[in-house]
Amino acid sequence: MLRYTEYPPRGYRVRVSTYWWTGRRAYLRFILRELSSIFVAWFVLETLFQINALAGGPSAYSDFEQFLRNPVVIASNVISFLFVLFHAVTWFNLSPKAMAVRLGGKRVPAALIAGPNYVAWVLISAGVAWLILRG
């Protein structure tokens, strides 16, 4: 492994365990947050199948709907949904950290940056649901 060598390595070094992320609750939460991306990608793939089925005509699409009713697919979507929610909540909550907005010489409190994220989330979700369900 590549080591920092500007100074001669001295002292006793402990190699980080492969299971370091089980060492603290915060580390575990971090790894779960990062792993949520797998479920995001999985749902994008599902959507690509859906687009393909849509383009394939009504019978192809009803086959796709049948596929979504498979208990295994439903179970995986339940898990994906929990992870995606976790991603959304952590994403909104961490965004004030990356954005130090200053107004009138004072830093805008974190809640005032995270809050609008949630408002936008609700409005956009409602809008998308309305468009899809309206038909």
Place this chain on the structure above:
Amino acid sequence: MAEQIALEITRYSPERDKTPSMEEFEVPLRKEWVVLDALNYIKDKVDGSLSFRWSCRMGVCGSCGMMVNGEPKLTCATFLNDYAPGPIRVEPLKNFPVMRDLIVEISDFLAKLSKVKPWLIRKKEKPISEGEYLQTPEELDSYRQFSMCINCLLCYAACPVYGLDPLFAGPAALALAQRYNMDSRDEGKSERLDVLSQHDGIWGCTFVGECTQVCPKHVDPAGAIQQYKLTAAQEWVKSLLMPWGGK
């Protein structure tokens, strides 16, 4: 006899030991005592060979950082009573090589710190006769939080990225770089950008956020790094749109 509490302390002597081991000591449990007091009690009364760093005893010098029950802590601000009935495990700061007992080797951090140029850079120094560089309270406030760092290295002990990749510049060095970037008197932003916008700089950070959690001075290195990512990304877009724009 007064109430006692047990401390399990890492012992390591490079001349004698292949690997560190734990040794248990009993110290009086007094409500005004912090872990550092217990260590000093042991050194004075029980075993004078116990080695650890400390200086100010009041959370300013940043020397006495250690792992207390697995958490990076300033031992001068960690009360024995909060861990009663014990035992309390005291270990050297994680992610650094151990030199002796509770003392870690920090020259890696010092080298990284000087790389990010944590001082005011001026294109041209003003002669002293022209007076000091002035700053408004608002300008001071924009970087004040990041200037509170005491280099205690608790954030490095909490950072898994630093543990995994010793090349990573690490939380305190990056936060201090941002401290000078945000200073209205500084003119060295582009000099630092070259150092910081590397894979081993800000882009190594995966925003675990534990550096901010353990910081005894509420510096928020995680926030500083994410804010700097945003700045570096903006600079990148700018240099893409205006490749001729000199630095």
Place this chain on the structure above:
Amino acid sequence: MAAKRSNEPFLWLLFSAGGVVAALLVPVHLFLFGLAFPLGWLPAPAHDTLLALARSPIGRIYLLVFCVLPLFHWAHRFRYTLYDGLQIKHLNELVNTLCYGGATVGAAFAVYLIWRIP
């Protein structure tokens, strides 16, 4: 001295944009199509309704954004998770090719599928 131009800012911007899309849009899609319709909680829209939504120019752009950005979000996060979780930073190039290459292939596939919608 100018340091080597890093493409990290670009990848990070893609990651961030994808993270926003994944946070704002994926939950409602996943809830409707993955849970509510298959389980019969809500009446599923008919094929021609959805097709009409998807084929409009705005619908196509929406789908493109919906698919492409989150894929790069995944690539970025998964790359770092592989580095840190498995400590395989020495396999840097392989991991990068796998993650960003995978996302690029996925993105190209998305472009093809969306372009093909009749």
